[in-house]
Amino acid sequence: MARETRSANRRSSELVWGAILGGGALAIAGGARLLSETIGYSVPCPFHALAGVPCPTCFGLRALAALAHGRIGEAIALHPFFALAALLLAAWGVFSVALLLAGRRELPAGWGRTASRAALWGIPIALAANWIYLLLWTRR
Numbered sequence: 001m002a003r004e005t006r007s008a009n010r011r012s013s014e015l016v017w018g019a020i021l022g023g024g025a026l027a028i029a030g031g032a033r034l035l036s037e038t039i040g041y042s043v044p045c046p047f048h049a050l051a052g053v054p055c056p057t058c059f060g061l062r063a064l065a066a067l068a069h070g071r072i073g074e075a076i077a078l079h080p081f082f083a084l085a086a087l088l089l090a091a092w093g094v095f096s097v098a099l100l101l102a103g104r105r106e107l108p109a110g111w112g113r114t115a116s117r118a119a120l121w122g123i124p125i126a127l128a129a130n131w132i133y134l135l136l137w138t139r140r
Contacts (some may be wrong), residue, residue: 015096015106022093025086032061033068054138056131081130
């Protein structure tokens, strides 16, 4: 019985965290937009200055600012990982809030475990692929 309660509480907290992370993604994109409009992109990347190649996060602020302005294609072209991660987190947040408002207290069966496995393998692979993209894209 206690095990079932812990499992139900964990699934319920997944929805709450989804809502929090989704809201956080929107707040970060809004902050990037605000920064781009007030100070611009004048902060140089120390890694790029030392190594001469972009770091894995170069162009991320510009991508998030473009996303906040509604220019999704430009955001994906600038930094695919940041743009797609922000879009996915925002979608997850909207989905979580919709489930919570509908009275659901848990994700559909198996979603939490599937998302954890996908994140465990997908995030490092996507980051590496994104860095390769940035290295090739900036050489044009």
